[in-house]
Amino acid sequence: MENLKAYIESGVLELYVLGDLSPEEALQVEEIASQNPEVRDEIAAIELAMENYAMQNAVEPSADVEKKLFEKLGIRADDDLETTSATPQYSDEPRIVRLDNSDGKIRTLRFALVACVALLVVSTAALFITYNKLNDAHDQIASLNLDKQKFAGVVSQLEFENKGLDNMVAMADSKEWATIRMAGQPFSPNSKMNVYWNKKDKSVLINYVAMDLPKTDAQHEYQLWAMVNGKPVSLGVFGKTDSTTNEALQKMQTIQEAQAFAVTIEPMGGSVNPTMEKLSVMGGV
Incomplete structure (x- = not known):
């Protein structure tokens, strides 16, 4: 495995x-x-x-378990059974047959019975306590697993952001890449995003860490446009900015020349022409 x-x-x-x-x-x-x-x-x-x-972590029952047990059985702990010799009687009264001198045996049996019942009570109490302890342990394990999942999510997010930041620094230092900073438009004035355009091979990259766009629903996504001689040219669509399942960088379609770049919110799969009322960011080259 x-x-x-x-x-x-x-x-x-x-x-x-x-x-x-x-x-x-x-x-x-x-x-x-x-x-x-x-x-x-x-x-x-x-x-x-x-x-x-x-x-x-087992808890031993208190010393009065035997006393309480006798009280439940209706027997006093210091009671003894009467034992005398049996004498046959013939009358309408019930015949009582008394035992021989066997006090020691009866006492032994009685305490054996008490010991068995007391052991049963102790075992039941121990099992109940153990069950509660196991429940507590189960809750602790479940909590630790949840913390572990949250920690793994945080680590994944940090790795994602670190990779994006490393690429931002590398591209800023490179002479082959031009960084186009796009600012928010009236539809989303607080939004921002960077596009990286390679001067040599004309490739275009976006960096998920270097963007802050308005949220979209399940029926819409973002579409990147290049303005070429006053006309919008689609460079492809991309998904939500808060998804760590994406790579930090995403390659878009190449463009030989452009005067500006822009992002709009479009139906899933993109549009032929941009929806200008949902123009989120735009920046000149």
């Missing part, structure tokens, strides 16, 4: 041990574990860690 370390560190094995996966997800974990000793070892380590955690 590719990237097995990332799979082990994803938190899915902890959720499997806690029983918090669907049957299909649990089956997938078991199939992967059957093929990868590292996964089997990790599952065993997680089970052992949770068992140790439960044992270390």
Whole structure:
């Protein structure tokens, strides 16, 4: 399995041990574990860690458990059973058969019964406490997984922005690239964007980090235009500026000459002519 370390560190094995996966997800974990000793070892380590955690945090019941148990059974802890010899009687009264001298055996059986019931109570209490501890551990694991996902998202965003900034610096220092800074128009006065035009091969690049455009909905996207002798020429469309799934740089269509560049908001797929009332940014060469 590719990237097995990332799979082990994803938190899915902890959720499997806690029983918090669907049957299909649990089956997938078991199939992967059957093929990868590292996964089997990790599952065993997680089970052992949770068992140790439960044992270390177990709470022993108080000393009056036996007293309360006797009270529930209607027996006093210091009561003894009466034992005398049996004498047969023939009357309408119920016949009572008394036991021989077996006080020691009865006392032993009674305390054995008490010990069993007390052990059951203790075990039930321990299981209840362990269940609560496991629930707390589950919540902590879920919180850690959420924090891990948020951290991964932040790292991805930082890498994306760092790459864009590095390219901005490289192009600013290069004599082959011209930087066209476009300013906001009445439709979106606070917007801005840079376009990079190669003087040698006439290629055009946009940098997602070096732009701030108005948000679009699912039915619209941005379209880049070059003004050539007073006429708009489409250089292609591009997506949302807040998407880190894009590369920091995107190559657009080449243009041999241009007097200005502009961006409008158009329906998905672009338009033949720009929608001037949605002109967002524009800048001269």
